[in-house]
Amino acid sequence: MQILIVEDEQSIADNIVYALKLDGFSPTHCLLGEAAIAMLKSTPMDLVILDVGLPDMNGFEVCKAIREFSDVPIIFLTARDHEIDRVVGLEIGGDDYVTKPFSPRELVARVKVILKRVHKPIIDKTLGHPVPHINTQSQPPANTSLFLSDDAKKQIHYQGTLLNLTRYEYGLLKTLLSQPERVFSREQLMTAVWSDNCGSFDRAVDTHIKGLRAKLKQIEPDFDPIKTHRGLGYSLSITHD
Structure with a gap:
């Protein structure tokens, strides 16, 4: 390489x-x-x-x-x-x-x-086994109200606008989108997105969530779909409150 x-x-x-x-x-x-x-x-x-x-x-x-x-x-x-x-x-x-x-x-x-x-292939650490192979060419983008996720292209649209995400921002948002309203702990997000967190820092999740929020607010300044649960972690709302 x-x-x-x-x-x-x-x-x-x-x-x-x-x-x-x-x-x-x-x-x-x-x-x-x-x-x-x-x-x-x-x-x-x-x-x-x-x-x-x-x-x-x-x-x-x-x-x-x-x-x-x-x-x-x-x-x-x-x-x-x-x-x-x-x-x-x-x-x-x-x-x-x-x-x-x-x-x-x-x-x-x-x-x-x-x-x-x-x-490496994406591993679902929460379930403890590899995600089954999916023929992404025949998979339509997943529509979740405010968000449109296209796994084949590794892209997520928010309210019709394509988000310009880093690899880790994409991973975090994709994980939160997988189970809307569920509260994911920082450890669960680190495990799901970073795969091996030995070289990451304690504030890595918070730092990338902050960047992700900023990009979402550029599209709709008055609404934050990412919810912070103090002492617990983060969740995602896919519809307006």
Whole structure:
């Protein structure tokens, strides 16, 4: 698989490249954010390892620019270990966050975990068995009043408008839509959407719910179909109260 490394410190990049090659990956190295953005527009990558402290632009800004045209998984590298940085990274579409100094082998392990999430079949952890295969070409989109979900295209419409969702926002909304009005705990949502949560943060669910709510409110500012149940979790209303 193709891995793009965006890191201005050559020694760090060399160590990451070496560790990735040992596990059979094909790494490509960029020194600057602008070059990384241009490369991703022309060359498909399976994952991006992105340093936050780049000389030409902030790594968070690079991530925002990438998210305008790509949903490629992104792991942030940073010398800062503050919760606000982790939250910001998750809010703008990052998948994981590694603090310097770090073990290249641990980083490769995180790469494997994220790629496994992206490429493995969807597992219903609540039921404890794989979801049966469905011929999605013959499946009509599921209509649930305010929402229209098309599993084949991995798209959800809200009040007739196609939502531009990240992978995790789509997973959360799809899970909530599966049983309207049911209260899902944060742990249940994490298990259903993230599959393996060893590299995720405690506030990951809340962070992505916040982003999902913001996108829904852009369509109808005065109505929030996602209900917060304090100490319990979240539920979804598919009709106006």
